[in-house]
Amino acid sequence: MSADIQKLGEVDRMIHEPARLMVVALLSAVKEADFQYLHRSTGLSKGNLSVHLSKLEEAGYVAIKKTFRGKYPLTICRLTERGREVLENYRKVIRAAL
Amino acid sequence: MTKDPKVLANRLLQRAWNRDGLPEIGSGLFSLVAAGLIYAMQILPRRSPGQIAAILIFAFVLPLYGFCAQPLVKRIRSRWLLERAGYVQHLPNRNLKRNNLRLLAVMAVVMPLVFLAFNYSERLLLPMTGALGALICGLVGWSARMVRLMAGGAIMLATAILLALSSVPVMIGMAILFGSQGLYYLLTGGVAFLRFMNDER
Numbered sequence: 001m002s003a004d005i006q007k008l009g010e011v012d013r014m015i016h017e018p019a020r021l022m023v024v025a026l027l028s029a030v031k032e033a034d035f036q037y038l039h040r041s042t043g044l045s046k047g048n049l050s051v052h053l054s055k056l057e058e059a060g061y062v063a064i065k066k067t068f069r070g071k072y073p074l075t076i077c078r079l080t081e082r083g084r085e086v087l088e089n090y091r092k093v094i095r096a097a098l
Numbered sequence: 099m100t101k102d103p104k105v106l107a108n109r110l111l112q113r114a115w116n117r118d119g120l121p122e123i124g125s126g127l128f129s130l131v132a133a134g135l136i137y138a139m140q141i142l143p144r145r146s147p148g149q150i151a152a153i154l155i156f157a158f159v160l161p162l163y164g165f166c167a168q169p170l171v172k173r174i175r176s177r178w179l180l181e182r183a184g185y186v187q188h189l190p191n192r193n194l195k196r197n198n199l200r201l202l203a204v205m206a207v208v209m210p211l212v213f214l215a216f217n218y219s220e221r222l223l224l225p226m227t228g229a230l231g232a233l234i235c236g237l238v239g240w241s242a243r244m245v246r247l248m249a250g251g252a253i254m255l256a257t258a259i260l261l262a263l264s265s266v267p268v269m270i271g272m273a274i275l276f277g278s279q280g281l282y283y284l285l286t287g288g289v290a291f292l293r294f295m296n297d298e299r
Binding site: 037 | 102103104106107108110111113114117180181182183184185186187188189
């Protein structure tokens with residue numbers, strides 16, 4: 001087994017999970033997005049998305065800020081620097097192995 | 099599902115951008131206006147005020163749409179569709195600008211060469227426009243994996259070839275080509291918009 005494939009065992013399981021990978025990938029391509037945008041774009045249910053966002057926030061990969069725009073409440077999510085680093089590392093490992 | 103997060107992110111963003119049908123409605127309207135102006139330039143008397151106005155609008159006002167379309171769609175969404183579409187702030191996309199410039203450069207070289215190869219045949223204008231339109235629609239549709247956008251490209255190419263083979267004058271053919279494309283995208287965009295507004299998610 002080559003070293004690249006062995007590295008697959010070291011991938012970050014927090015973002016390897018498909019739903020969380022989708023959320024993190026999407027957030028990596030935007031400056032920030034709110035809960036509704038993520039819900040619409042990923043197709044995840046609101047409950048499911050909420051759980052995954054909480055896990056990502058706990059891990060320090062996503063920062064969440066609650067605010068208002070007029071009367072409309074916004075839950076704005078943003079990928080942290082740590083989140084970007086982890087995603088980039090994940091990308092390198094996967095690309096090298098596959 | 100792709101495992102490359104960058105590819106995945108770009109696909110999700112493209113799908114999100116086209117989900118409510120507004121960009122299609124915009125390009126449909128743009129194509130219909132272009133078709134009307136091309137037709138007006140052909141049927142109005144030469145150098146009449148109407149024809150000059152049509153030429154000026156086509157040359158100066160219409161290209162502005164290319165620069166204004168994206169900010170306009172974003173503004174409509176943030177003003178009226180925030181609760182449904184959600185809020186997003188995009189990163190500045192330098193790659194997109196670079197790719198657009200590359201596409202323009204390639205077309206600037208390829209199109210005159212093709213015209214030269216076919217001895218400046220005027221009838222080439224139709225299939226060339228159809229091929230370029232189909233390429234753009236196909237690339238946008240493929241990057242978002244949206245069949246209706248890719249189908250639009252295929253329809254444009256087929257219409258252009260049919261018109262080129264027919265005895266329709268070239269510029270009238272161009273008006274028909276843009277008009278049919280405009281109607282198609284207005285229809286698909288309208289249906290997508292209605293479905294988006296009725297989606298209770």
